[in-house]
Amino acid sequence: MTESYAPPLLEVVGPTSGALLRRRIFTHKGLLIGSTLLTIVLLLALLAPLIAPHDPYAQDLTQRMIPPLWSEKGTWAHVLGTDNLGRDYLSRVIYGARISLLIGFAVMVISGLIGAALGLAAGYFGGRTDMVVTFFITIRLAMPVILVALAVVAMVGGSLWVVVLVLGLLKWDRFAVVMRAATQQVRSLDYVTAAAATGASTPRIIVGEVLPNVLPQLIVVASVEAASAILLEAALSFLGLGVQPPLPSWGLMIAEAKAYMFFSFWLIAIPGTALALLVLAINMVGDGIRDVSAPSGRG
Amino acid sequence: MLAFATKRFGLALLVAVTVSALAFLLLRASGDVAIALAGEGARAEDIESIRRIYGLDRPLLVQYFDWLWKMVHGDFGESLYFKTEVWPLVMEKLPTTMLLAVFSLTFALAVSIPLGILAAVYPNSWIDRLCLALAVVGQAMPNFFFALILIMVLAVSLHWLPVSGSESWAHFVMPTITLGYYIAPVFMRLVRAGMIEVLASDYVRTARAKGLSQTSIILKHALRNALVPIVALSAVQLGLLLGGSVVIETIFALDGAGFLAYQSITHKDLPVTQALLTLLSILYVGLILIADIANAWLDPRIRVG
Amino acid sequence: MAPLLSVSGLTVDLATPRGTLHAVRDISFDINAGETLCLVGESGCGKSMTALALMGLLPNSATRRARHLAFEGGDLANVTPRKLASLRGNRMAMIFQEPMTALNPAYTIGDQLIEVHRRHKGSTYAAARERAIELLEKVGITPAGERLGQFPHQLSGGLRQRVMIAMALMCGPTLLIADEPTTALDVTIQAQTLRLLIDIQRDLGVAILLITHDLGVVARVAQRVAVMYAGEIVESATAASLFRKPRHPYTRGLMASIPIPGRTPPGERLGSIPGIVPSLIGEVRGCAFRDRCAFAFAPCAETVPWRADNEHGWRCTLPEVPAEAAA
Numbered sequence: 001m002t003e004s005y006a007p008p009l010l011e012v013v014g015p016t017s018g019a020l021l022r023r024r025i026f027t028h029k030g031l032l033i034g035s036t037l038l039t040i041v042l043l044l045a046l047l048a049p050l051i052a053p054h055d056p057y058a059q060d061l062t063q064r065m066i067p068p069l070w071s072e073k074g075t076w077a078h079v080l081g082t083d084n085l086g087r088d089y090l091s092r093v094i095y096g097a098r099i100s101l102l103i104g105f106a107v108m109v110i111s112g113l114i115g116a117a118l119g120l121a122a123g124y125f126g127g128r129t130d131m132v133v134t135f136f137i138t139i140r141l142a143m144p145v146i147l148v149a150l151a152v153v154a155m156v157g158g159s160l161w162v163v164v165l166v167l168g169l170l171k172w173d174r175f176a177v178v179m180r181a182a183t184q185q186v187r188s189l190d191y192v193t194a195a196a197a198t199g200a201s202t203p204r205i206i207v208g209e210v211l212p213n214v215l216p217q218l219i220v221v222a223s224v225e226a227a228s229a230i231l232l233e234a235a236l237s238f239l240g241l242g243v244q245p246p247l248p249s250w251g252l253m254i255a256e257a258k259a260y261m262f263f264s265f266w267l268i269a270i271p272g273t274a275l276a277l278l279v280l281a282i283n284m285v286g287d288g289i290r291d292v293s294a295p296s297g298r299g
Numbered sequence: 300m301l302a303f304a305t306k307r308f309g310l311a312l313l314v315a316v317t318v319s320a321l322a323f324l325l326l327r328a329s330g331d332v333a334i335a336l337a338g339e340g341a342r343a344e345d346i347e348s349i350r351r352i353y354g355l356d357r358p359l360l361v362q363y364f365d366w367l368w369k370m371v372h373g374d375f376g377e378s379l380y381f382k383t384e385v386w387p388l389v390m391e392k393l394p395t396t397m398l399l400a401v402f403s404l405t406f407a408l409a410v411s412i413p414l415g416i417l418a419a420v421y422p423n424s425w426i427d428r429l430c431l432a433l434a435v436v437g438q439a440m441p442n443f444f445f446a447l448i449l450i451m452v453l454a455v456s457l458h459w460l461p462v463s464g465s466e467s468w469a470h471f472v473m474p475t476i477t478l479g480y481y482i483a484p485v486f487m488r489l490v491r492a493g494m495i496e497v498l499a500s501d502y503v504r505t506a507r508a509k510g511l512s513q514t515s516i517i518l519k520h521a522l523r524n525a526l527v528p529i530v531a532l533s534a535v536q537l538g539l540l541l542g543g544s545v546v547i548e549t550i551f552a553l554d555g556a557g558f559l560a561y562q563s564i565t566h567k568d569l570p571v572t573q574a575l576l577t578l579l580s581i582l583y584v585g586l587i588l589i590a591d592i593a594n595a596w597l598d599p600r601i602r603v604g
Numbered sequence: 605m606a607p608l609l610s611v612s613g614l615t616v617d618l619a620t621p622r623g624t625l626h627a628v629r630d631i632s633f634d635i636n637a638g639e640t641l642c643l644v645g646e647s648g649c650g651k652s653m654t655a656l657a658l659m660g661l662l663p664n665s666a667t668r669r670a671r672h673l674a675f676e677g678g679d680l681a682n683v684t685p686r687k688l689a690s691l692r693g694n695r696m697a698m699i700f701q702e703p704m705t706a707l708n709p710a711y712t713i714g715d716q717l718i719e720v721h722r723r724h725k726g727s728t729y730a731a732a733r734e735r736a737i738e739l740l741e742k743v744g745i746t747p748a749g750e751r752l753g754q755f756p757h758q759l760s761g762g763l764r765q766r767v768m769i770a771m772a773l774m775c776g777p778t779l780l781i782a783d784e785p786t787t788a789l790d791v792t793i794q795a796q797t798l799r800l801l802i803d804i805q806r807d808l809g810v811a812i813l814l815i816t817h818d819l820g821v822v823a824r825v826a827q828r829v830a831v832m833y834a835g836e837i838v839e840s841a842t843a844a845s846l847f848r849k850p851r852h853p854y855t856r857g858l859m860a861s862i863p864i865p866g867r868t869p870p871g872e873r874l875g876s877i878p879g880i881v882p883s884l885i886g887e888v889r890g891c892a893f894r895d896r897c898a899f900a901f902a903p904c905a906e907t908v909p910w911r912a913d914n915e916h917g918w919r920c921t922l923p924e925v926p927a928e929a930a931a
Contacts (some may be wrong), residue, residue, distance in 0.1 A: 135313075135317075137522055139317050139318055142318050142536075142584045143321070144539075144541055144576075146546070147542055150564045150574070151576065153562045227439075231441050234443075235442075239561065254443070254444065272447070277439050279438070292490075383802070504661065505771075507661055507690055508661060508698045509771070510720070515723070523708075529700055599709060599755040600709065
């Protein structure tokens with residue numbers, strides 16, 4: 001028979017999955033913008049003592065209500081103006097970032113640990129444990145978070161740590177749901193049952209399989225809860241039942257500025273925008289991670 | 300279908316009872332009630348007498364059942380701050396909040412469903428990006444900030460709407476827009492995702508192969524299936540609204556249950572706070588129940604064997 | 605007499621992240637009124653794309669071109685989407701492979717049958733309903749009246765496919781395109797469904813374009829066959845002629861790889877075609893089968909001529925391929 005020496009047709013060689021992931025990350029605009037923004041805020045918060053031009057608590061009644069730089073009476077001494085007690089607004093905003101980030105992070109960690117533990121238990125043990133945990137979740141979902149938080153803070157007294165604790169103990173439900181679903185899914189995999197049949201250590205397999213699979217979802221939930229916690233703290237502080245003055249919580253700053261809002265709206269706009277930008281950044285990062293870790297069928 | 304509904308109802312009842320117990324416990328556990336009631340600088344004897352008067356020295360379980368018994372009979376006690384009976388007080392304010400919730404939900408759906416459909420039918424177009432931008436901003440903006448902006452723009456600068464109070468319909472406009480915008484993003488994303496998925500389904504391909512009009516395909520075939528999760532979400536969001544109304548009602552001085560909650564909490568008015576927590580939770584549980592049943596009814600596979 | 609459907613030089617390109625995929629490459633075929641043409645080929649050869657292209661159901665990322673495309677005497681290539689939509693489900697209808705998901709779960713069978721008739725014929729509800737009952741009975745679903753009020757999930761896969769067929773016939777089309785209609789069904793139901801298609805053609809005079817990968821199906825229902833490989837039609841003939849003397853090496857390979865009861869000697873090794881289907885992204889020149897063909901040589905990399913022997917045509921550089929194809 002004649003030999004085939006026709007030139008080979010086009011052969012498609014695919015890139016490695018690691019390279020694909022990197023490409024997806026670096027072409028995802030939302031993820032890049034969000035992480036940049038978040039990093040900026042993080043740096044501002046961490047380097048606050050070095051960056052802030054003034055002491056955020058220093059009052060100077062002779063310098064009250066100076067508008068920000070872009071208005072006619074603005075000055076370079078106080079780039080974002082001063083509030084009703086003469087405190088430099090830029091410094092307060094920068095230090096406020098610390099509070100918001102701390103809240104977001106702490107609540108995320110506390111509620112994440114509680115929720116993940118509950119969800120793992122429910123998914124792994126199934127049966128009665130599952131019923132109990134699901135019942136807990138339903139109960140928790142039936143309680144309006146903000147009302148409960150308000151009530152508890154009113155009884156106990158408001159402070160940063162009270163807020164962190166209350167929110168952390170309330171916002172674990174989504175973590176639990178996600179963890180439970182992922183654990184159940186892994187548990188029913190054929191090879192897990194097979195491994196159990198041969199006497200292999202199921203807990204290790206499950207934890208070893210569940211965690212990598214559920215990690216992207218957990219990160220997304222974590223970002224949602226962190227953002228939500230930040231907004232909740234702002235709302236609580238706004239109502240006077242969160243962080244207490246003179247701490248520069250952005251929500252509290254808005255509350256303090258409310259009385260002057262008709263003539264000095266910047267006092268409200270600046271912390272409000274800061275809040276929106278921070279939450280936006282967190283959401284973008286969360287969304288981005290979810291998009292990037294979607295199964296590769298998404299092209 | 301009936302068995303399904305009954306089972307769900309039983310569960311809802313159980314949840315409601317548990318929540319009431321939790322609300323009860325929570326308030327008593329987060330601080331000595333007698334001290335809170337007596338106020339600052341009260342003397343020990345005063346605190347003791349308060350304890351006796353309000354039966355706070357009895358075992359917790361007894362207190363709870365006493366309260367539960369009274370509650371089932373509609374007796375929520377007397378408000379410490381307003382000096383009237385709790386039940387009529389709450390009932391007077393609740394309609395305002397419910398009205399606000401319904402208006403806000405309607406507004407949210409009226410905005411998010413059409414936008415979600417458009418975004419799904421023209422994915423990655425400027426419409427899609429605009430909808431996404433609106434959703435993203437809506438999720439990031441603190442609702443009280445948005446409320447203040449609306450006040451500045453609509454009430455102060457343009458004088459279109461009154462700033463606060465709850466006398467007329469006009470007073471509901473800004474709160475509705477604020478809360479509506481607060482819950483709309485989730486709906487919009489859900490509609491968009493649901494529509495995209497359904498539009499790619501086999502039965503929509505069949506509908507296209509039948510030569511049906513684009514309108515019929517989108518509105519009759521696709522939407523009907525894509526909207527099913529919206530019903531369940533509406534219940535969840537209504538629940539969120541009940542809670543979120545606290546902040547908004549307070550800003551706009553809208554005289555509803557949310558504002559009442561704020562007032563009672565800040566004045567440590569225990570009976571009212573407890574009643575509100577319990578009532579709102581039960582309402583919420585009821586909503587979830589309705590949503591579950593509606594969901595099941597909407598799916599012919601459950602409704603018709 | 606002019607053919608019912610006349611296709612000449614149909615090309616479908618798909619835009620993908622890796623480049624342009626040439627899914628269908630310059631194919632031509634005709635279907636006469638009342639006849640069954642089978643389009644055979646393995647997965648990915650472009651046969652489904654061809655069907656979608658004819659119906660105007662291609663995805664947005666696809667472009668369709670044709671030298672000539674005529675249906676019922678009218679041009680099909682340059683029609684507006686609106687005109688095409690008025691033809692779909694009306695003059696030409698299509699049924700798909702997966703009956704389990706092809707019907708809308710939220711509406712009754714009756715609703716879905718009736719709407720297509722009302723849409724194209726502007727009939728009243730009662731008239732459309734009568735037609736629906738008539739067709740349900742035609743496809744062997746009784747009691748038809750009861751079934752109208754049922755939801756898809758209440759019917760089995762075989763029944764759902766029959767409903768799909770009835771739905772396709774509601775407006776009395778002259779062409780029925782069936783994309784692997786029996787592939788997802790149980791073997792016994794397959795035979796029933798094919799029987800139904802044959803009966804329908806006989807009774808209603810509908811032309812059928814049947815797409816399949818199964819030569820067994822072809823043997824049962826086809827009058828004419830077109831074999832597709834890598835986006836091209838490599839052989840086209842009457843069913844009898846194709847089975848009696850397949851010309852193209854690919855067709856030969858296909859036939860050698862299925863056992864034929866009564867023909868294949870017991871204990872004999874089944875043939876297989878070595879290699880895999882080539883990628884159709886980017887430029888494709890010459891015969892797409894040459895990598896797997898035992899007879900390929902240099903000219904196969906250039907344009908391959910179409911040969912014809914009476915009604916039997918095939919695309920090959922060799923005028924005659926030796927009888928014994930090495931496995």
